[in-house]
Amino acid sequence: MADPSPHERLRQRAELAAAVSSRAEIESFFQESAKDVLLAFARNPHLQERDLLRLLERKDLAQDVVLELAQHKAMRRSYTVQLALVRHPKTPRQVSLPLMKFLYVFDLLRVAQTPAVPADVKMAAEETILKKTVSMPRGQRSALARRGTGRVAADLLMSSDLELIRTALDNPALTEGQLLKVLGREDLPHAVVEQISQHPRWAQHYHLRLALIRNPLTPLARVLAFLPDLAVTDLQDICLDHLMLPQVRKYIEARCAARLNKQSRPAHD
Secondary structure, three states, rough: OOOOHHHHHHHHHHHHHOOOOOHHHHHHHHHHHHOOHHHHHHHHOOOHHHHHHHHHOOOOOOOOHHHHHHHHHHOOOHHHHHHHHHOOOOOOOHHHHHHHOOOHHHHHHHHOOOOOOHHHHHHHHHHHHHHHHHHHOOOHHHHHHOOOOOOOOOOHHOOOHHHHHHHHOOOOOOHHHHHHHHOOEEEEEEEEHHHHHOOHHHHOOOOHHHHHHHHOOOOOOHHHHHHHOOOHHHHHHHHHHOOOOOOHHHHHHHHHHHHHHHOOOOOOO
């Protein structure tokens, strides 16, 4: 009798993968590489939560295999498997996005901070977090401000709570670009502008200084402290901003004139 062809052997192994029930037999399929066999294995009704989690640790799974795991009965009973599915880079959006509404806030944060998760899924996780912050206890908001993504920290800045503002500004994930967007908001609390202008890290950023000078909520003392280190051309550009407070514009124009006059004087031996 002739040996079965490779195609027949693959078919037989797939049939076995779909039906094995003993732990020893199940263990033999976790390192399987053939897609058809993995698809059959993912449909196996004898798989338990731990088996699905072990398979989802493999980032090389084909999307079809992940989709099969998402339809397994063990997934519907397991929060941990649902979280693993959302965090898997191959999980289809039609699976991961609906599952997000069942996840806890700090698990959503884990999704947003998982490097392999697609960018649009991360954004959806952040948006879900931000919707939940409205009714969130202060302690949780503070923890998010400290540990959250830059986008989450920037959104939590929209507060009059000084401790929360300071915590968010100290978040290492926060970026200059995100703060520039914050400073451009019309509904910005005065305390936020003041804290940015006094922050030992952010007050040193040149473009943030320009934005702070343009912002009418920045304390005058901080505006005056920033002026000596700014280029005259940037100061002249700021003076063209019709939203600048008149008294601040006049002061900057005077400083520009004085600096230009000093630069035009001939050098003396």
